[in-house]
Amino acid sequence: MGVEGLKILITGGAVGIGAGTARLAASRGACVTVSDVNDEAGEALVEEIRAADGKAIYCHADVTDDKAVSDLMFRAADAFGGIDVLHNNAGIHESMLTKELTLETMTRDIFERVMNTNVTGVWLCAKYALPYLRESRSASIINAGSTSSISGYPQCQAYGASKGAVMQLTKMLAVDLAPDGIRVNCYCPGSIHTQIVDKFLEAAPDPELMLNTMTLTHLIPRMGKPVDVAEIVCFLASPESSFVNGAVWTIDGGSLAWRGTNDMLGMEA
Numbered sequence: 124m125g126v127e128g129l130k131i132l133i134t135g136g137a138v139g140i141g142a143g144t145a146r147l148a149a150s151r152g153a154c155v156t157v158s159d160v161n162d163e164a165g166e167a168l169v170e171e172i173r174a175a176d177g178k179a180i181y182c183h184a185d186v187t188d189d190k191a192v193s194d195l196m197f198r199a200a201d202a203f204g205g206i207d208v209l210h211n212n213a214g215i216h217e218s219m220l221t222k223e224l225t226l227e228t229m230t231r232d233i234f235e236r237v238m239n240t241n242v243t244g245v246w247l248c249a250k251y252a253l254p255y256l257r258e259s260r261s262a263s264i265i266n267a268g269s270t271s272s273i274s275g276y277p278q279c280q281a282y283g284a285s286k287g288a289v290m291q292l293t294k295m296l297a298v299d300l301a302p303d304g305i306r307v308n309c310y311c312p313g314s315i316h317t318q319i320v321d322k323f324l325e326a327a328p329d330p331e332l333m334l335n336t337m338t339l340t341h342l343i344p345r346m347g348k349p350v351d352v353a354e355i356v357c358f359l360a361s362p363e364s365s366f367v368n369g370a371v372w373t374i375d376g377g378s379l380a381w382r383g384t385n386d387m388l389g390m391e392a
C-alpha cells in the first residue's frame with residue numbers, strides 16, 4: 124500500500140514542492156522520475172535520492188514543449204516499465220518573470236507565458252502520459268492548484284487565472300478519463316515556503332507586510348513546508364485514496380475556512 128512500487132513522474136520536480144514530493148515518495152519505495160528545466164538541481168536531487176537507496180532518474184523537459192513532453196513520457200516509462208502517477212507540479216508565477224504586475228503594466232507576453240506553463244503544460248503532460256497511464260492498474264493524475272484557484276489575491280492575475288483553470292481542467296479530465304480507470308485530482312496549497320513565494324515577496328511593495336499577511340490567515344500560524352504538500356500527493360497517488368476522484372483538496376493551514384486573521388485568536392507565528 125502507500126506509494127511503494129508506484130512509478131511516479133513529477134514535473135518541475137528539481138526544487139520546492141516537487142523535490143519534497145520526490146524525496147518522500149522515493150523514501151517510501153516509489154520509482155520517481157524527476158523532470159525539470161533546472162538540470163543542475165534535478166540531477167543533484169536524483170543523486171541525493173539514490174545515495175539514500177531510493178530509485179530515481181532525472182529527465183530534462185520543458186512542459187510547454189510537445190516533443191519534450193512526449194519524449195519525457197517515453198523515457199520515464201522505459202526506465203521503470205510504465206507510468207502510474209503523473210504529478211503535474213511545474214508552475215510559475217508572473218513575479219518570477221517581471222516586477223510589472225498591474226493590469227496597466229503587465230504585458231500580454233507575461234500573461235501568456237504563465238498560462239502556457241501552468242495550464243497548457245498540465246494538459247500536454249496529461250495528453251502524452253495517457254497511453255502509459257491506460258496500462259497502469261493504479262493510474263492517477265495529480266495537479267498543482269492553489270488557494271488562488273478559489274480565492275482572490277493581489278498581484279496574481281495570470282497566476283490566479285491559470286490555477287482556476289487547473290482546478291476546472293482537473294474535473295474535466297476526471298470525467299473524460301473515468302472510463303479508463305484514471306483518477307484525476309488537484310490540491311490547493313496556501314503559502315508554502317519555496318522560491319516561488321520568495322520571488323512573490325521580493326516583488327511586493329512591502330515584503331514583510333505580505334509575509335505576515337500570508338501567515339496571519341492560517342489557522343495553523345506558520346508557513347507551509349514542501350513536505351506538508353508531499354504527504355497529500357503521496358496519499359492521492361496511493362491505493363488508499365482509490366475512491367477520491369475529481370477532488371480539490373486544500374492544504375492551506377485552514378486559511379480558506381474563514382475570513383479572519385489568527386491574531387484575533389491570540390495566536391502568534
Ligand SMILES: NC(=O)c1ccc[n+]([C@@H]2O[C@H](COP(=O)([O-])OP(=O)(O)OC[C@H]3O[C@@H](n4cnc5c(N)ncnc54)[C@H](O)[C@@H]3O)[C@@H](O)[C@H]2O)c1
Pocket residue numbers: 134135136137138139140141158159160161184185186187212213214215240244267268269270311312313314315316317318319320
Ligand atoms: N509555494 C507555494 O506557496 C505554492 C502555493 C500554491 C501552489 N503552488 C504550486 O506548486 C507548484 C510548485 O511550486 P513551488 O513552490 O515548488 O515552486 P518552485 O518555483 O520552487 O518550483 C517550480 C519548479 O518548476 C520548474 N519549472 C518552471 N517552469 C517549467 C517548465 N516550463 N517546464 C518544466 N519545469 C518548469 C522550475 O524550474 C522549478 O524547479 C507550482 O505549480 C505552484 O504554482 C505553490
